Amino acid sequence: MVQQIxxxxxxxxxxxxxxxxxxxxxxxxxxLFEGDLKMSIxxxxxxxLAGLKDAARLANKxxxxxxxxxxxxxxxxxxxxxxxxxxxxxxxxxxxxxxADASKKPKEQATK
Numbered sequence: 001m002v003q004q005i006x007x008x009x010x011x012x013x014x015x016x017x018x019x020x021x022x023x024x025x026x027x028x029x030x031x032l033f034e035g036d037l038k039m040s041i042x043x044x045x046x047x048x049l050a051g052l053k054d055a056a057r058l059a060n061k062x063x064x065x066x067x068x069x070x071x072x073x074x075x076x077x078x079x080x081x082x083x084x085x086x087x088x089x090x091x092x093x094x095x096x097x098x099x100a101d102a103s104k105k106p107k108e109q110a111t112k
Contacts, residue, residue, distance in 0.1 A: 002055050003086045005048075007073040012065075013055035014083075016090040020047075020054035041080065045071045048083045 002015045025031055027046040039047065049063075049070045056063035065073070074080055 001090055002058065003090060005079075005082055005086055007070075007079060008076050009065075009073060012052055013059065014048070014051040014086060015055040015058060016047075016051050016087050017054050017058075019057065020050040023050040023053065039084075041071075041074075044080050044083055045074060047087060048074065051083075051087070 002013050004011050005014045006012075021032060024043075024047050027050070028043050030043065045067060049065065049067055052065055052070065053063040074083070
């Protein structure tokens with residue numbers, strides 16, 4: 001699901017798909033599926049950048065923002081909370097799809 005986030009430089013598409021989650025894990029060494037969801041400013045910045053890159057890739061466009069750019073963009077009051085709100089909205093749908101896929105595979109394999 002592609003969402004939109006308003007940053008200092010304007011409105012940007014953002015998507016928290018598998019690629020964004022994997023990029024977050026590679027950048028931080030932390031899985032979002034283990035432990036609590038408390039994040040540092042650095043982790044939230046990595047999450048935002050990963051989501052921006054994922055949406056840009058989906059649109060076949062380059063992501064023009066660097067980590068430092070995103071960190072600066074998140075200085076806007078409420079921007080960090082907006083990243084977490086959008087991530088929270090995206091995750092239930094994302095996880096429901098994964099759980100549905102996972103629950104189908106064992107049954108399909110067992111009947112073959």
